[in-house]
Amino acid sequence: MSIPFFSKLRNRKAHLRTVKAELQKVRDAIESQTEQFSPHMRDYMRQVCRSRGKMIRPGLVLLTAAATGGIKDDHITFAALLEMLHMASLIHDDVLDKADTRRDEPTPNALWGNELAVLLGDSLLAQAMVMGADIGDSRFIRRMAVAVRDLCEGEVEQSTRLWDMEMSRADYYELIRKKTATLFAMAMSGAGYLQGLDDEMIGHLNRMGTLLGISYQIYDDCLDMTGTDDSAGKTLGTDAEKGKLTLPVFFLMESTSEDVAEYVRSAVEKHEEIDYARLRDTDAFAEAIRLSVDEGLSRNEEAREVLWMLPESPAREALTEMTYRLDEMLRDCLV
């Protein structure tokens, strides 16, 4: 960590270690869920559930729980089911994108074909709902189901609005809210709900999750344009190839540099891949990234305002640090 503010927080570090131990419980919970499937399906599920993601959503659940009174068993189950929902959406994504690898592992569709991959995703989704029903009431599960619906809607909008000149920046924000921020928001508000917090506080946590999710997606979209495959650990530049209109693209189309704006608009109109090699050294490109990064930073700032409402605790500090870490990741995208 390069931000001195945090290197002093010894408690926080101890606390992050605790959360790390709890994350292992979440992994164990996911693994034990594979036992719920029929013997014939268990092997597939085991292999699917072995994949190691960044566990961002479970991390948010655990930190929020720890910051609001402590991590209960239901929080572990909830963290596990959110990761399973996320896994289900990745499995279906990989089918849609015909992707062969993810996190350096072969994808389910590459291993066993589209047929099985679609069904494994469906099963994970169903099992996550079963788990939700084990820990929450119908209002809680309703919110989960709405989150899944939003997630799908975001994906549908993304896949049907490629190279869509009619799309506005507001549409982009709504799209990433659904596609990415929904599960972040669910992680934080759900953790608060299972803690028995009041509706107002749950609403604040929901807003904070939404802000962080949007900021995270902005970071991901900037990274796709400015990062290197090696440092990002995945293939970049795919948004331009597919015609996804991300935040920097909007800023490029609105650029005061008429040449750049003209070029990008015409590429989008003609459904042609934007050639970033041609733009990367222009001031307009740097400006578009800077404006995008600023949008992310301001959301993190707003998210921190919610955090001040929580009682001071090592977990609150850890959440605060997360937002600063995201600031840093955003700034690393600057060119």
Next chain:
Amino acid sequence: MSIPFFSKLRNRKAHLRTVKAELQKVRDAIESQTEQFSPHMRDYMRQVCRSRGKMIRPGLVLLTAAATGGIKDDHITFAALLEMLHMASLIHDDVLDKADTRRDEPTPNALWGNELAVLLGDSLLAQAMVMGADIGDSRFIRRMAVAVRDLCEGEVEQSTRLWDMEMSRADYYELIRKKTATLFAMAMSGAGYLQGLDDEMIGHLNRMGTLLGISYQIYDDCLDMTGTDDSAGKTLGTDAEKGKLTLPVFFLMESTSEDVAEYVRSAVEKHEEIDYARLRDTDAFAEAIRLSVDEGLSRNEEAREVLWMLPESPAREALTEMTYRLDEMLRDCLV
């Protein structure tokens, strides 16, 4: 109807008319659900929800409700959500089977590609869960989610056990219980649950739904081997092509006619399509179908025993008739 027993039931006919009117309410409910999706997705959903199925599951919900105290608004919602779950599974099926048409209409994957079709199925599934949470408590939704999981497991087992000599007749029954009978059972037991019946009665209804679902699938499997495309309204003979081991196939492999048994076993071992043209005129073939039909008939008989526990009513008579109608459909498969 050729069974005289029923032509006398004048009340029943009036009652079936009532249920028919209620089925229209279910269709309207499905249609109104399309409003729950974002404007961008609504058109796709409208088109998906316009497709007209046989509405067997909604029919079971309504008749069970009517036979146990009357059809309530929640029953309409429940019937709609079950049909939506069924639609979701058909949409994913069509993606998996690369099917271009269903019920003489182009499938979503044919119209808009696999990507959108997978996501539309996911969205329908999520929306069905939202609706479940609107009418039931967490125990109710848990059962719904388990049903969806079972459905997926059945599909996975089917697609991974093609030409599988290790598969037993017991495995077949468990497979079709999951794949088909689960939603039938959910329809009847869920209707009873929403009616406020006690657990014992709900258990009976669940068993009856399971029996009917298994019997219906046996009928469908026999039809695939003995029917004609025209009368069935769909392409038949696809089970043999794909290597699905259905009930008549097990009876053929166990046939006392050594020639036939040998031929079928060797075709399965070699993963070759069984050539029914070669078998259709043999006694062994007729016997395999007859044994299969008997298995269906005995389940219908058992299902009727549950019906006698319900108070006498036109709706109970209509349910009884359904089981006799299924008897008839099974017998029509005899060669």
